[in-house]
Amino acid sequence: MEMMKAAVMTEVKKIEMQQREKPQPKADEVQVKVEYVGVCGSDVHYFEFGRVGNFVVEKPIVLGHECGGTITAVGSDVKKLKVGDHVALEPGVPCGKCEFCLSGRYNLCPDVRFMATPPYDGAFQEYVVHPEALSFKLPDNMSTMAGALIEPLSVGFHAAKQSGAAVGQSAVVLGAGCIGLVTMMALRSMGVKKVIVVDLLPKRLEKAKELGAAAVVNSGETDAVKAVMDLTDGAGADLVFETAGSPVTSMMTSYLVKRGGTITLVGMTPKPEFNYNFGNIMDKEATIKSVFRYCNLYPTAINAVASGDIPIEKIVSDTFSFDEVQKAMQYNIDNKADVTKIVLDFTK
Ligand SMILES: [Zn+2]
Ligand SMILES: [Zn+2]
Structure with missing residues (x-):
């Protein structure tokens, strides 16, 4: 029996390296040697608290769902992909x-x-098996980290699509963490170049500027609503995205949106019930949309990166080797203000 290393979360804040049987592909699956896995907010939350919303970790689990790697074996019915192909895996089947x-x-x-x-x-394991249909071949000019x-x-593209984004519109993105930044980049690639980014942390705002924000607003220093009004000639933004997952920024959205505009809720608010000014929504005939993961967008996102439109690797703030997974998770908890995205590098 062939074995591999797997990083297993055995209890809250504890990940242990274990030997597990190397998975073999079924007929419609590919076997992938994992090369890079992004650490998602949800991974950190499971690690820190043992649950995310209604999902509770009841037995040992392997975390990680943002995965790129190289195909090492294919099942008998696999048609398009072959051994050696670089792929991004869409994690939901x-x-x-x-x-x-x-x-x-x-x-x-x-x-x-x-x-x-x-x-x-x-x-977070050396090999995974995954359906061919949800394994997307990367072009030669794209790394498996990308x-x-x-x-x-894909979450950013789903948010942008849900909002009905169109060329020439203006947008406000609340929150400049990973999801705020990818939402901004998706909007820009769809022709929404006037993106105002709001956050409390100067370091995140700097990153947003570097990645193309038209303006940034530090909501800890200035009244964000007033600042956005000043930047939009008093009209508000066509599109407003809440990615911070905070009641404070969620409540701001009805004040920031332009008459007839669209608000899109992307962030998960830990306290999901709060006061909201629906009067503003009705006065403005504004639309509220929401986002749950994404669908049919891996090809779009891959093409946007391959074409050079989106320098996605620039969202990475820190990398750790696979063996350092425990350290990486703890680092993320201890340095939330500085981390935009941690990636585990299995090739080191
Ligand atoms: Zn994720
Ligand atoms: Zn179904």
Whole structure:
């Protein structure tokens, strides 16, 4: 029996290296040697608290769902992919049969098997097997690190698409963490160049500027609503995105949106019930949209990166080797203000 190393979270804040059987691909699956895995906010949350919302870790779990690597074996029915191909893995495997799957909104499938969401294991292990249909070949000019980052970037594209973003519009992105930054980059690649980014942390705002924000607002220093009004000639923004997952910024959205504009909720608020000014929404005939993961967007995100439109690797603030996974998770908890994205590098 062939064995491999897997990083198993055995209890809260404890990840242990274990030997596990190397997974072998079924007929429609590929076997992938994992090269880079991004650490997601949800991974850190499972590590720190043992749960995310209604998902509770009840038995040991392998975290990680933002994964790029190289194919090392293919099942007998695999047609397009071959050994040696570089791939990005879309981590949610939907049932393919329910009304949501059949209507193309498979991110809403109630029976999805999503990597690193209890009870399913994720990609903090040397090899994974995955359906060919959800393994996307990367062009030669793209690294498997960029491949791993296609997952968060797809969230950004889904947010931009949900909002109905169109060339020439203005946007405000609340929060300049990983998801705020990928939302901004997706918007820019879709022709929304006037993106105002709001955050409390100067370091994040600097990053947003570097990646193309038209203006940044430090909401700890200035009144963010007033600043956005000044930057939009008193009109507000066509599109407003809440990515910080905070009631304070969520409440701001109705004041920031332009008449007839669209608010898109992307961040998960730990305290999901709060006061909200729906009067503003009605006065302005504004629309509120929301985002749950993404669907049908891996090819879009891969093409946007391959074409040079989106320098996705620039969101990475820190890398750790696979063996340092415990340290990487703890570092993320201890340095939340400085980390935009940690990537585990399995090739080191
Ligand atoms: Zn993620
Ligand atoms: Zn389904």
